[in-house]
Amino acid sequence: MELMVSTKNSPDWRDDSPAQEITDLKGMGEEEIIEFCLEAGEPAYRGRQIFSWIYAKGETDLDRMSDLPRAFREELARRARVGWLEPEKVEKGADGTEKFLWRLGDGNLVESVRVPMPLPDGKTRWSLCISTQVGCAMGCAFCLTAKMGFVRQLSAGEIVEQFLAARRLLPEGERYHNVVFMGMGEPLDNLEASVAAVRLLTHPKGVGMSPRRLTLSTVGIAPKLLEFVREVPGVGVAVSLHAADDVTRGKIVPPNRKWPLNEILTTCRNLPLSERQRITFEYVLLSGVNDSPEDARKLAGLLRGIRCKVNLLPWNPFPDVSFERPADSRVGEFRRILTQSGLDAFVRQSKGLDIRAACGQLADDDKIADRAGRRS
Ligand code: SF4
Numbered sequence: 001m002e003l004m005v006s007t008k009n010s011p012d013w014r015d016d017s018p019a020q021e022i023t024d025l026k027g028m029g030e031e032e033i034i035e036f037c038l039e040a041g042e043p044a045y046r047g048r049q050i051f052s053w054i055y056a057k058g059e060t061d062l063d064r065m066s067d068l069p070r071a072f073r074e075e076l077a078r079r080a081r082v083g084w085l086e087p088e089k090v091e092k093g094a095d096g097t098e099k100f101l102w103r104l105g106d107g108n109l110v111e112s113v114r115v116p117m118p119l120p121d122g123k124t125r126w127s128l129c130i131s132t133q134v135g136c137a138m139g140c141a142f143c144l145t146a147k148m149g150f151v152r153q154l155s156a157g158e159i160v161e162q163f164l165a166a167r168r169l170l171p172e173g174e175r176y177h178n179v180v181f182m183g184m185g186e187p188l189d190n191l192e193a194s195v196a197a198v199r200l201l202t203h204p205k206g207v208g209m210s211p212r213r214l215t216l217s218t219v220g221i222a223p224k225l226l227e228f229v230r231e232v233p234g235v236g237v238a239v240s241l242h243a244a245d246d247v248t249r250g251k252i253v254p255p256n257r258k259w260p261l262n263e264i265l266t267t268c269r270n271l272p273l274s275e276r277q278r279i280t281f282e283y284v285l286l287s288g289v290n291d292s293p294e295d296a297r298k299l300a301g302l303l304r305g306i307r308c309k310v311n312l313l314p315w316n317p318f319p320d321v322s323f324e325r326p327a328d329s330r331v332g333e334f335r336r337i338l339t340q341s342g343l344d345a346f347v348r349q350s351k352g353l354d355i356r357a358a359c360g361q362l363a364d365d366d367k368i369a370d371r372a373g374r375r376s
Helices: 030-039 044-055 070-079 156-168 187-202 222-231 246-252 261-269 293-303 328-340 365-375
Strands: 004-006 021-024 087-092 098-103 109-118 124-130 133-135 150-153 176-181 214-218 236-240 279-285 308-314 344-347
Touching (some): 176 187, 222 261, 246 261, 293 328
Parallel strands (some): 124 176, 308 344
């Protein structure tokens, strides 16, 4: 029997034909699952129970949702499923960083990265970086994901599924302290799904993460940044600047032609952030491109008056690209100029370099090869 899987529509509960659509409950919000149950003639609280089973307890087997009546579970098993990701491949780097490669229902691949942070008391703080698109349309010159081009948007379910599946792979009793939307793709180019994913991750009866433990990283799609902060207040925002003038930025971050620095920074100044929130500015340092003392002084000038911190990321190399990683002394000097100007600036040591899990290194090699082949 061929099953048709839908992520949106509820089934027709009166239809007993074998070709009945199977509804994937993963990715649905609480209200949608409630509606799904109401259509089945079940009370609304059944929907809340299912929501909690999926997101709080991570259950994927409808039959194990033990507080649902058996008859309803049997009916559910015929009409619905909870889609699940299994890692196609897990790579572990020398520093403990792990990269999960997930195969989606349509065969596309995306990656998530888990980063352990050892604490002085011997415990570990875990962070997870998740993807929001297959590939990316932004075309940043220093980023391997950009070489795949844009393939497709991830649904909210597929974004959250990365978290749920990676949560299953944590050691017993551990949890993710932070989740960053910083993997493959530009999250604001997939705004609706990114907002829905944040809502699923922060729902108190679901995953229940505090919004301040989530961070969305963007190349700076100014109008959508404002919309995102209005929709899901409290979530951290990281804006990738990577240059301190429009000419340089336009060469390495093509969206700058549409949303130049002035527009991005004006938006940042006017974001309705809470008192304790500050924006993170990301700056990939490329030798001879954007790493001069003059660049640092310009950057300090641009950020004056914005409550922020700056993360400096010496570029993570990959083959066939002509950029170079700056010398440590150059990076140190850049940071010194920023801190002397009163900015909090940090040099972020890349994690997972040996397994190509660091920032800007996530990509499906087959897609890159396909694209290169089409061009030649
Ligand atoms: S750096 Fe981010 S926005 Fe730019 S191409 Fe890579 S994934 Fe896309």
